[in-house]
Amino acid sequence: MHSRKSKTGKLFVRILLVFVILVIALSALNYKLIIGIYHGMTLFEPEKLAENFCRADQRFRSRLVAAGGDVSAFTYDLQGLPEHYQYAGETKSITQFVEHTDTTGLIVTSGDVILYEEYFQGNAAMSRSIVWSVSKSVVSALMGIAIADGYIKDVSDPVTNYVPSLAASGYNGVAIEDVLQMSSGISFNEDYFDASSDFNKMAPSSVGLGGPLEDVLLTLEREHEPGTVREYASSDAQVLGMVIRAATGMDLASYTATRLWQPAGMESDAYWLTDSSGVESAFGGFNATLRDLARFGNVYLHNGFWNGKQIIPQDWVSASVTTDEAHLLPSEHSLGYGYQWWVPGGDEGDFLAIGIYGQVIYINPRHNIVIAKTSAYRGYEQDGEAMELESVAFMRAIATALGETTAQKSGQ
DSSP states (O other): HHHHHHHHHHHHHHHHHHHHHHHHHHHHHHHHHHHHHHHHTTTOOOGGGHHTTTTTHHHHHHHHHHOOOOOOOOOOOOOOOOOOOETEEEEHHHHHHHHHTTEOOOOOOETTTEEEEOOTTTTTTEEEEEEEEEEHHHHHHHHHHHHHHHOOOOOTBBBTTGGGGGGGGGGTTHHHHHTTTTOOOOOOOTTOOOSSSSHHHHHHHHTTSSSHHHHHHHHBBBBBBTTTOOOOHHHHHHHHHHHHHHHHHHHHHHHIIIITTTTTSSSSSSEBBBBEEEEESSTOOOEEEEEEEEHHHHHTTTTTTEEEESHHHHHHHHHTTTTGGGGOOBTTOOOEEESEEEOOSSSSOOOEEEEEETEEEEEEEEETTEEEEEEHHHHHHHHHHHHHHHHHHHHHHHHHHHHHHHHHHHOO
């Protein structure tokens, strides 16, 4: 009798222990979910932007983009920035623009030489920042590489050749090129500050707090004939990411690491944010250090050749920054658009990747300059688009001044 009670007691203790472990495990899961929701809800609080942007890859679901051992080294020839730039008929202060736009990091390079590098608001050289829609230009690079690798035939292929599930959406039969040029014809509300917009239906999923991103894409309908109207839609970049994943048979992070990040000699690991199913948020979830953003810009400055190798095909780089249709051309109040790259007007030949709240990679081949800027611009809701247009004048002034100084030093 005593033995039976002893066995019963031990069984009860084991059951109780399993129950306690389950309760602790569930509590931990709920805690993680609650913390994730809290970070999502406070992500864009103005006074927390700088901290939140440099910790996004730690606070939300993310996938590693591993750097390699063959780092492309920079040397230093530090110079001061010019004092002024011209915009809208006014002379403006470079320093004031840096301060006003809540810059967290600014770097200027000429090839493998760093001419200027400063960090602000607690950021440092090893700080990773989420670069929002600059991610789209990374995806564009991966698309060019995937075509060169033979995984994708060419840009005339319909996206549904690679992701058949999209046939149920407005993306059915749309060519990859039309999606690259934000001319898919899809009906998509990109308003970041409208809680009911299509963008904000994708946003929770992009940080792993909702269902799969694909679920949102499948609800989208066609509004225009593809290839006729340029209408900026983050869903287009997400579709491109899905095409690359399906065609290569690799997740986007692994493909980024092995075909772009490591060949380019990036110094630090990067991260892609993912949805709850592990699919990368291709439209805006990339996190990287400022120096590595400058290296990425240098890949494009050098026509895809960097760190001793051709990483992106030269003809892809050229096509990516060509505005070859009327609806893609720049205007007085709008930048032109290529393959997920912005192209300003004028004869400067420059182009740039832009992310909300002041993220920029700017490339100026004429002056052999790359500029990368991360920011946490608290006034973005009020005048974000105007600030982005003004930033082109800001960047051009820096590129001209430092580019000419560097050319004089080298005797060119």
